[in-house]
Amino acid sequence: MTTLNTELRTFFEARQQQIPAEIREIMRRAGQELADSGQVDRALTVGAEAPRFSLPSATGQTLALGDLLADGPVVLTFYRGAWCPYCNIALRSLQQHHDAITARGARLVAVSPQIPDESLSLVEKHDLAFDVLSDLGSETAKQYGLAFDLPDDLAAVYDKLGFELQRVNDGHPRTLPLPATYVIDRDGTIRWAFVNTDYTTRAEPADILAALDALN
Numbered sequence: 001m002t003t004l005n006t007e008l009r010t011f012f013e014a015r016q017q018q019i020p021a022e023i024r025e026i027m028r029r030a031g032q033e034l035a036d037s038g039q040v041d042r043a044l045t046v047g048a049e050a051p052r053f054s055l056p057s058a059t060g061q062t063l064a065l066g067d068l069l070a071d072g073p074v075v076l077t078f079y080r081g082a083w084c085p086y087c088n089i090a091l092r093s094l095q096q097h098h099d100a101i102t103a104r105g106a107r108l109v110a111v112s113p114q115i116p117d118e119s120l121s122l123v124e125k126h127d128l129a130f131d132v133l134s135d136l137g138s139e140t141a142k143q144y145g146l147a148f149d150l151p152d153d154l155a156a157v158y159d160k161l162g163f164e165l166q167r168v169n170d171g172h173p174r175t176l177p178l179p180a181t182y183v184i185d186r187d188g189t190i191r192w193a194f195v196n197t198d199y200t201t202r203a204e205p206a207d208i209l210a211a212l213d214a215l216n
Helices: 004-016 021-036 065-069 085-096 098-103 116-126 136-143 152-160 205-213
Strands: 054-056 062-064 074-078 107-112 131-134 147-149 175-177 180-184 190-195
Touching: 004 085, 021 152, 054 131, 062 065, 065 074, 085 098, 085 107, 085 116, 085 205, 098 107, 098 205, 116 131, 136 147, 136 175, 180 205, 190 205
Parallel strands: 074 107, 107 131
Antiparallel strands: 054 062, 074 180, 147 175, 180 190
């Protein structure tokens, strides 16, 4: 069975051939600067208490982490938005493993800085069975140490590519979260963490399931 990151790497390599060299260089440089920034070291990791949040879902509900934890552990994943093809691949993979996650008594929740309408479109397009929440202004991502601002040249590239971050992120076009996934136990403690500055790399669902098994 192909792993998620193998699928992401295959997509990345094919995508590179379609992107002009000058844009590839801007993306490469921004990625290197983010990797060198120490952002990963500032993100919350295993042993930390998960910051509580209350965020709107794509379907108009408001979900609070405390309420979710009352029913069992939570798998919390942060993604950049529906405009990011790597995020879409990762979310589809999580959907394929959703039954295995719920069978372990856990709740899967995805969070992005997009407005609820964008999240709803994403849920419908990929037939997602888990909740997709809107973290406008990346306030929750900031609490987890994940929020960062795009450099000027990369923001300009994203505008040129038609990602419309000004609109879909409700006036916060520059701030995005690092790709991250947390397994949080019922006490609210982070028991497993994946954080990476490279948006083409994501948490493997098999590792998430192993982390859930380790809670028991």
